[in-house]
Amino acid sequence: MLILHISDIHFRKGEVGSAMDPNHHLRTTLLRDAKQQCEQLGTAPDAILVSGDIAFSGDREEYQFAQSWFEELCREVGCDVSAISVIPGNHDVQRDIARKPMIQAAHKDIKDTDAHLLNSKLRGYLEDEDTGKQLYGPLENYNNFASQYLCSLMPPNRTQTERRYKLNDGSTLCVTGLNSSFVSSHADKERSLFVDPASFTLTNEYGVTHLVFCHHPYNWLANGHELADHLGDVSQIQLFGHEHTNRIELHRDRVHVAASAAHPDRTERGWEPGYNLLQLSVRSENGERLLDVTAHVRVWQNRPGQFIAKKDKTEDYFFQSIRLEPWEPQKAETSELAGSQPAELTTGPVLSATExxxxxxxxxxxxxxxxxxxxxxxxxxxxxxxxxxxxxxxxxxxxxxxxxxxxxxxxxxxxxxxxxxxxxxx
Structure with a gap:
């Protein structure tokens, strides 16, 4: 299975599509490079995961451009647009709405809550129809955009996205997107954001490997330590954005990927655009099931300007094998092992009963x-x-x-x- 991971695109109104778009060449080169990489790997992506900050200011025009660009990306890499899954980032929040006094009061109340009472406080806000709409109001333009990919979010029952795929041995890859931006505003700083209690319901399942993607890394979340502990127990692959710095951490039982920004601000220190390609495959060795994860990290170099591989010592990729629990397909499943086609697509309880x-x-x-x-x-x-x-x-x-x-x-x-x-x- 091949996954294309891209983050922090920051399509900015007034720039994208204009005659003086400063990132036109960068985006075009990214498309060409992604196409060439997929051709070299011999397959199109089965999934394209976008880990937030699609827009720059949550403006409708920015999402209109994003829709067109995503269609172009899919044409270049040879997959259908239905392969795309998205989650929001802080730039997908409409700041003018998030600044409203009632919303800021709700944010302050949540941020001032003691850690041991936090989950109860968040549940109270998200389960109440009025306060849930209030917290999610600044994400309305994002939700209008994400709806076409069946990735819109609405509390209390659909605050994360989920999609399931068949891996090559017939087991399941469950891809879950978390929303870390529902308390985001102009006042964001480290340890001031949250994931909601639904993020802690992810659990181990027989024959299921979990991949989780989230915009904000743990250090930006007030409940980040708790989330890191929980995902360390249940998730083998974890993808993040926001900090615009690529980093691959290969642990014994999980792979942690921090993405470069596709469009970092050119004034940023260490400006280094990039994206990732992840190959996943399950194999057996000495009676054990192993998940092989190969991460191709593509980063921009100057003079000459092009995307190149970030190296792990002498290799052009990062590789880790993760031991999985024993699993065997049921007899009824053995006739369905047809590569990594979507096995189930859910964005909450409504879709989870699909047959x-x-x-x-x-x-x-x-x-x-x-x-x-x-x-x-x-x-x-x-x-x-x-x-x-x-x-x-x-x-x-x-x-x-x-x-x-x-x-x-x-x-x-x-x-x-x-x-x-x-x-x-x-």
Missing amino acids: EDASMTSLRALSLKYFKLTFSKKLAIAGKLNLLEEDDTKLPDFERFRQVLLRAHERGLLGEFESEIDKFDA
Whole structure:
């Protein structure tokens, strides 16, 4: 399985797409390099994981550009746009909204809470309809963008993303994205942000390897020590962004990857754009199951300007084998070992009951088509197929149309749903 990991792109309104875009050459070179690397590895990415800071100021125009660029990235590396999963970073927060007195008061109340009472405090805020919306309000533009990838977030039941893949031996890779930006604002500093209690529900499962990606590393989280301890028990691969400094830590039972920024500010000390490619494979040796992780860290060099491999001593990659618990596929599973196709796609309890892999793949592809339509066209399709319910009026647009898509799936109407979309595209 191949994973492309990219972080901190910072698409900035007024720069991207302009005649004087300072990062146009950098982005174009990244696309070319990613294409060449995938060709050399002999495969397209099975997953593209974007660990936050897609936008610079959470502006709608920045996400419009991001959508187009992600489509171009997927064309270059040879995968479908449905391979993309995203999580938010602090630059995906609309700071003008996060500055509002009521939101700042909620942030202060959370930050002032004693550590042993923190989970209870966070649950109280996120489980309450009004305060949950308040904390997530600054992420609305991000959520409108993330909805097309089925990665939008909404408390209390969907505060992280999850997607499952088949590994080469038939076992499962569970990819979970955590939200560390729901208490983010202009006042951010180390140890001032949080992950919510749902992040601590990740648990060991028979035949499941866990990969977790999060924007902020542990040192930026007030509950970072607790998260590090928990993920150390359950997660074999951990990916982070935010600090714009690439770092690979190879531990006995896990691999920790800190990403370079795809678009670091050019005035930053140690300016070094980059991205990562991770190869995963399970093998047996002397009766043990081993997860082989090969990390290709691509970093920018100047004069001549190009992406090159970051070396681990003499090697152009970093490698670690992690021992996994014993596991054997059930007889019913042995006929399904078809590489690393998505086994299950979930972004919360609503999607976790999905029965067929093929239907989930088509649902994700359909979501990309549906969310490209205008508001009025999405509404017209929902109305024609009777997919709207009275309570939907209380929901933000991204959530209302997500529910419409899920109802079409639940009621066996995806064929009719796609036909209606195609009528507008014709």
